[in-house]
Amino acid sequence: MxxxxxxxxxxxxxxxxxxxxxxxxxxxxxxxxxxxxxxxxxxxxxxxxxxxxxxxxxxxRPNLKRGNFGEDEEDLIIKLHALLGNRWSLIAGRLPGRTDNEVKNYWNTHLRRKLIQMGVDPNNHRIGHTQNIGLSKSSFGSRKANHPCKAANSQGDNDSDDHQKPFTDSASGPESNTSCSGLPDLNLDLTIGLPS
DNA sequence: AAACGGCTCAACCGCAGGAAC
DNA sequence: AGTTCCTGCGGTTGAGCCGTT
Missing domain, CATH: 1.10.10.60 (Homeodomain-like)
Known part of the structure; x- marks a missing residue:
C-alpha cells in the first residue's frame, strides 16, 4: 500500500x-x-x-489571467477540445494565463451548455447527437484515449501523443482537418510547446 | 425579507506515469 | 527488475453567491 x-x-x-x-x-x-x-x-x-x-x-502563480474568457479564448477551447478531448492541461497550455482547472470549469459550466444549445454534442462535437449529455466517466473512458478520435485511432502508438510531440501531424494527416468529429476545417496550428 | 434552487469555482480525491532507489 | 516516492492530471464535490419566487 x-x-x-x-x-x-x-x-x-x-x-x-x-x-x-x-x-x-x-x-x-x-x-x-x-x-x-x-x-x-x-x-x-x-x-x-x-x-x-x-x-x-x-x-x-504570477501572470494568471483571471476573469471572463474572451470570445477568441472560448473559440480556441472548443476547437482544442474537439481535437484533444478532456486534456485540460494541454488545452490550458495553449491559453496563456489560464489554468487547466479554470478551463475545465469554464467548459463544464459554460461551453458544454453552449454547445448543447447549438445542437452539438459536447462529447464528440458532432451535430445532433445530444444524448448521453451527462458528463459520465464512461463518456471519455480512461485518461488515455479519452477522446473519440483517439479511441478510434488508437492503434499503435498514436496514443503516446501529446506533451512534446507536435500536433500538426495528427491534424494534417490524410483525414486531416475534417478530423473525426466531422467538424469543418479547424485550421489550427497545434504545435505544442512545452508548458511553461 | 426569507426561502429556495441553480450556478460557479476553489479545492479535494484517486489514479497513472515516471523518476529514484 | 521490482518497489517506492513524487508529481501532475482529470473527475468530482461542496460552500458560497446570485437570481427568482
Missing amino acids: RKPCCEKKKTNKGAWSKQEDEKLTEFVEKNGEGSWRSLPLAAGLLRCGKSCRLRWVNYL
Whole structure:
C-alpha cells in the first residue's frame, strides 16, 4: 500500500487563508516551484503538498489571467477540445494565463451548455447527437484515449501523443482537418510547446 | 425579507506515469 | 527488475453567491 500523500490529521483543508497564501507565495518565490511534498513543512504550512501545488498553480502563480474568457479564448477551447478531448492541461497550455482547472470549469459550466444549445454534442462535437449529455466517466473512458478520435485511432502508438510531440501531424494527416468529429476545417496550428 | 434552487469555482480525491532507489 | 516516492492530471464535490419566487 502506498502511503497517503500527507498526514491527514495534521493538515488543514478547505479554503486558504490570506496568511497561508502569503507563506506559500513567499516560499515559492524564494525557492522556486517543485519539492511540493516537503514544501509545507519548509514553508511552515499545515497543508498537504498537493494542496500547496494546486493553490500555487491555480491561484497564486504570477501572470494568471483571471476573469471572463474572451470570445477568441472560448473559440480556441472548443476547437482544442474537439481535437484533444478532456486534456485540460494541454488545452490550458495553449491559453496563456489560464489554468487547466479554470478551463475545465469554464467548459463544464459554460461551453458544454453552449454547445448543447447549438445542437452539438459536447462529447464528440458532432451535430445532433445530444444524448448521453451527462458528463459520465464512461463518456471519455480512461485518461488515455479519452477522446473519440483517439479511441478510434488508437492503434499503435498514436496514443503516446501529446506533451512534446507536435500536433500538426495528427491534424494534417490524410483525414486531416475534417478530423473525426466531422467538424469543418479547424485550421489550427497545434504545435505544442512545452508548458511553461 | 426569507426561502429556495441553480450556478460557479476553489479545492479535494484517486489514479497513472515516471523518476529514484 | 521490482518497489517506492513524487508529481501532475482529470473527475468530482461542496460552500458560497446570485437570481427568482
